Amino acid sequence: MEINKIVCVVGMGYIGLPTAALLANRGYRVHGVDVNEHAVNTINEGKIHIVEPELDTFVHSAVNSGMLSAHLEPKEADIFLVAVPTPFRYDQKNEITDSPIPNLDYVKSATKAIAPFVKPGNLVLLESTSPVGTTEMMAQELKTFGIDLNDIFVAHSPERVLPGQIMRELIQNDRVVGGINEDSTKAAAEFYRTFVEGEVLETNAKTAEMAKLTENAFRDVNIAFANELSMLADDMDIDVYELINLANHHPRVNILQPGCGVGGHCISVDPWFIVNSANGKAKIVEQARRTNDYKSEWVVEKVKNEAKDFEKEQGRKPIIACMGLAFKPDIDDLRESPALFITQQLANMHEVIAVEPNITNFEGLRLVSEEQADSADILVYLVAHTQFKQHKKCSKALDFTGLFKKEQ
Known part of the structure; x- marks a missing residue:
């Protein structure tokens, strides 16, 4: 895959920002998106709003080179990468297990935000750790905005990094990649192989989601x-x-x-x-x-x-x-x-x-x-x-x- 591509990273937190900074340093032009205006301003100053070894160096380099910028809204890109929180609704319980209910509102909001900018040939990736079926749900959400799923690639690749060693592990760790169809899996795997030195393991979206869990x-x-x-x-x-x-x-x-x-x-x-x-x-x-x-x-x-x-x-x-x-x-x-x-x-x-x-x-x-x-x-x-x-x-x-x- 050629590196002359634009990546829109939605969610500039503990996973999104390191990933965005790494991609920018690998030659991708990265458009970072976050709802936190303080985070956006901090990143655009070449600084970081979270603590992670080596991240400050990556961000400073990426911003100064013009390859990384942060914004409050998405824009057109070749690749959309969603890395938003997937918390729980602790005020709601599963009737069978009395366990908290997953809250996918952030994933839905991110999907809605990028939908107007997704065009044929785009790759849409979900990196947020999610319940089985979330990637397919995101694809169906895009479909409601008139996007033909046959024209785009949608896949899931959960992060597998340890806080304190994120920058190293984003590169060195093996990566599981699963698409909603075989073509999506192949497209996502090709993308990750441009910056992952570990093995990129191909499967389907549901198995990739379950692997992280x-x-x-x-x-x-x-x-x-x-x-x-x-x-x-x-x-x-x-x-x-x-x-x-x-x-x-x-x-x-x-x-x-x-x-x-x-x-x-x-x-x-x-x-x-x-x-x-x-x-x-x-x-x-x-x-x-x-x-x-x-x-x-x-x-x-x-x-x-x-x-x-x-x-x-x-x-x-x-x-x-x-x-x-x-x-x-x-x-x-x-x-x-x-x-x-x-x-x-x-x-x-x-x-x-x-x-x-x-x-x-x-x-x-x-x-x-x-x-x-x-x-x-x-x-x-x-x-x-x-x-x-x-x-x-x-x-x-x-x-x-x-x-x-x-x-x-």
Whole structure:
């Protein structure tokens, strides 16, 4: 595929912006679109509004070269790439599983926005992690605007990147590509092979959608085992980290490390897409999701009990410092963060200060430095940020990250 093409990227967030910057640096002329005017202005200044290693260099280079610009509206292009959120309606429940209902409004809005600009020969790609059938739904939405699906190519290719390593993994990771028909699959695969060094694996749209959900459900189930094990070990007065280390000496056992829950827009969300459409048959997937959600509530109870003991001994309520708000170490991403949930729950009952080195403020919480947190009565470690590892564990610290586990 020749690189002299225009790509319209809708959604300039954690996936859309890195993808847009990479494409622009590979020779595509990229028209980025976002509803957030601050994000648009920031990008056009050659700067970034999210934290991701190396992204600032890619964006600065792409904008300065004139290959990347950001806008509030789409325009005509050769390729349309949709990377918008696919959250849940937590106020609505599936009647069978009592699980949240997927919210595809952003995908529908993006489809409606690009429809007037789609012309014969265009490739329309959905990268948003979505329930099975969403790509076909997007195609049918385009059809309602008078677009002949025989004249365009529509496909799904879910991102498979790790925050903190996005720029490298966008290039090196294998990519699953699935179209609504064989021609769409081929067209999409040809596009991704222009910048992906990993293998581009061809399938159909439904299988591509399910592949991403399967990958994250697999991880969620394995994390749930570790989190459940940590709660059982606590009841039995066993060091869960020593336990896992010993068990992992078995040649066919590899237990993950427990935490305070599971966050991020992928692992904590995607399994619900499977549960919601499985009519009660995704029992292991559903239970894992509920176990990981419950782990956060369990942590809240553990801290509350520690606070009660402190109040009995000292005659006053403690000041609690929550260490970390992001959903994983060394990033600024708070989406579905169990650490943020725990901190907010505790702040409803106690005087809470929070330390999150990757953000400057958060409405409703008092953010302080690590040094200021040392004066708190109870330190609660929720995220294993690299700089936290330099702290020495004291008697007033509760560690739910494994930061202070014994060296084995």
